[in-house]
Amino acid sequence: MNCSRVRKTLPLLAGTDLAAGKARRIEKHLEGCPGCRKEAEELRAALAGVRAIADRETLDWPEGEWKGLMARVRSGKPGPRPVPVFSAIPRKAWATGFIIVLALGIAALILRIILSPPAPSLLSETIAATAIQPSRDLMKDEVLSRGYPQDVPFRIRREQGALDRTVLAAGHSPEKTRQDLMSMTLISQETGLRVHWTFNRNFEWEEKKQ
Amino acid sequence: MVELVLGGRTEAFEPLVTPYRKLLLTLAYRLCRNIEEAKEISQETLMRAFRYLGSFDRKRSFKNWLLQIEMNVWRSLGERAADEGALRELATRNTLEDPQEQLAGKEAREMLFSCLDGLSPREREVFLLRDIEGRSVKETAGVLRTSAISVRVHLSRARDKIRKLIKERFPELLEGQR
Numbered sequence: 001m002n003c004s005r006v007r008k009t010l011p012l013l014a015g016t017d018l019a020a021g022k023a024r025r026i027e028k029h030l031e032g033c034p035g036c037r038k039e040a041e042e043l044r045a046a047l048a049g050v051r052a053i054a055d056r057e058t059l060d061w062p063e064g065e066w067k068g069l070m071a072r073v074r075s076g077k078p079g080p081r082p083v084p085v086f087s088a089i090p091r092k093a094w095a096t097g098f099i100i101v102l103a104l105g106i107a108a109l110i111l112r113i114i115l116s117p118p119a120p121s122l123l124s125e126t127i128a129a130t131a132i133q134p135s136r137d138l139m140k141d142e143v144l145s146r147g148y149p150q151d152v153p154f155r156i157r158r159e160q161g162a163l164d165r166t167v168l169a170a171g172h173s174p175e176k177t178r179q180d181l182m183s184m185t186l187i188s189q190e191t192g193l194r195v196h197w198t199f200n201r202n203f204e205w206e207e208k209k210q
Numbered sequence: 211m212v213e214l215v216l217g218g219r220t221e222a223f224e225p226l227v228t229p230y231r232k233l234l235l236t237l238a239y240r241l242c243r244n245i246e247e248a249k250e251i252s253q254e255t256l257m258r259a260f261r262y263l264g265s266f267d268r269k270r271s272f273k274n275w276l277l278q279i280e281m282n283v284w285r286s287l288g289e290r291a292a293d294e295g296a297l298r299e300l301a302t303r304n305t306l307e308d309p310q311e312q313l314a315g316k317e318a319r320e321m322l323f324s325c326l327d328g329l330s331p332r333e334r335e336v337f338l339l340r341d342i343e344g345r346s347v348k349e350t351a352g353v354l355r356t357s358a359i360s361v362r363v364h365l366s367r368a369r370d371k372i373r374k375l376i377k378e379r380f381p382e383l384l385e386g387q388r
Contacts, residue, residue, distance in 0.1 A: 011369035012362060015340070017347055039373075042384055046373040047341060049383040050325055053318045054342045059236045059248070066231060069253055073260045074220040 001029050006036050014043035212272075216264055223260055230276055233343070237277070240338055241284050243323055251287055255280040274345070277353045281335060321380055328375045333368035336361050341369070 006029050012018045013026050030037045061069070183198045198206045214222040234255055239248035258279050259266075266275055326334050332354075339350040340361070347365070351358045376383050 008366075011366040011373075014369060015365065017340075017362065017365065042377060043369060043373045045384045046376045047369060049376060049380075050322065050372060051342065053322045054240075056318050057236075057322070058232050059239050059245070060232045061235060061249075061252075065249070069256065070224045072253075073256050074223060076257065076261055 001025060003029075003033060003036055006030075006033070007039060010036065010040050010043055014040060014047055212263060212266060212268065215260075220260075223263075226272075227256055227259065227276070230273060233273075234276060234280055237338060237343060238280060238284065240322070240326065240342070241334065242287075243326075247287065251280060251283050254283045254287070258283065271349070274349055274353055277339065277343075277345070278355070281353055321383070324379060325372050325375050328371050329368050330364075333364045333371070336364040337368040337372070340365055 006026055009018060009022065009026055013023055016023075018026065030040055180201050181198060183196065186195045186197070187193070211222050211226045215226065231252075234252045235248055238251035238255075239245060242248055242251065255276060259276055262279075266272070326337070329337060335354060336350060339345045339353055340347060345353065347358050347361050350365075351361045354361070
């Protein structure tokens with residue numbers, strides 16, 4: 001043990017408040033360390049000195065005052081201390097209640113996880129699972145020939161980077177539910193600027209501002 | 211004797227608490243350093259002890275129970291005593307019968323209070339209970355309603371402060387004890 005650690009324990013050693021094993025180790029250190037030994041002796045002497053002073057001076061009640069005090073005390077009525085409501089409930093009861101509430105909470109959480117329907121799959125997962133992989137642009141004629149013009153608001157020509165201004169009616173095709181294009185229009189309420197976004201099946205987008 | 215008091219024989223309370231009358235008054239005095247306030251604390255302690263005697267756990271030490279009440283009273287009353295310097299002044303004016311004894315007592319009291327002055331309230335409580343009243347660490351913890359670890363920590367600090375104070379102000383006391 002080094003001196004710094006030993007000195008921290010010296011006040012407890014001086015009052016014999018250390019465990020026997022630890023006290024022996026400290027005493028052993030003190031045998032070979034004059035600095036620590038001196039501090040330990042000072043502590044013991046200081047404690048003995050203060051105790052000696054304290055022993056010399058004890059106070060007592062004057063007999064008349066004591067008798068008067070006892071008479072006043074006895075004029076009251078002895079009984080149990082009023083116990084506050086919360087402390088009247090023992091700690092074990094509090095602990096049991098807490099554990100029950102915690103267990104119910106965990107059980108409710110587990111049941112919710114088990115009984116809740118599975119979360120809808122992500123859009124990216126849906127696209128990846130699609131049988132027809134998007135690999136080309138949809139041309140107006142092609143769209144029309146497939147018989148579901150309502151699905152496509154307008155066609156895209158990727159090569160030219162410009163939109164065909166032909167706008168087709170929106171709506172669902174009765175015989176085909178798969179949608180090849182998706183469009184979105186944002187209108188600024190302040191400036192009236194309209195931004196029209198169109199995504200194909202690859203989520204490649206074209207933008208048109210009005 | 212507790213049963214007698216609770217059974218209605220209130221005169222049995224005096225022999226029950228008489229062995230502790232000096233202890234309660236002296237400890238209160240060392241805590242507050244004012245004889246009048248010490249009497250007030252002791253009186254309130256005995257009043258509460260009588261009033262709540264029914265809640266005393268017979269398995270516990272009656273002395274420690276009284277000390278615990280006194281510490282509670284001291285803490286509730288001690289908050290009023292802000293000016294410790296004034297209390298100390300009052301305390302040193304406390305007179306004893308014999309002038310020589312009075313002088314010696316005053317010196318001893320000054321020395322003791324000088325040491326206790328350097329401690330925080332909690333350190334003072336722990337030091338007085340453990341080192342002056344001779345309660346064990348566990349009993350001290352019970353009286354102060356704290357843990358034994360906390361008692362050890364405060365006790366260690368208190369003793370180290372006392373050593374430094376005595377070395378600085380009363381080195382003759384160290385020499386006399388070696």
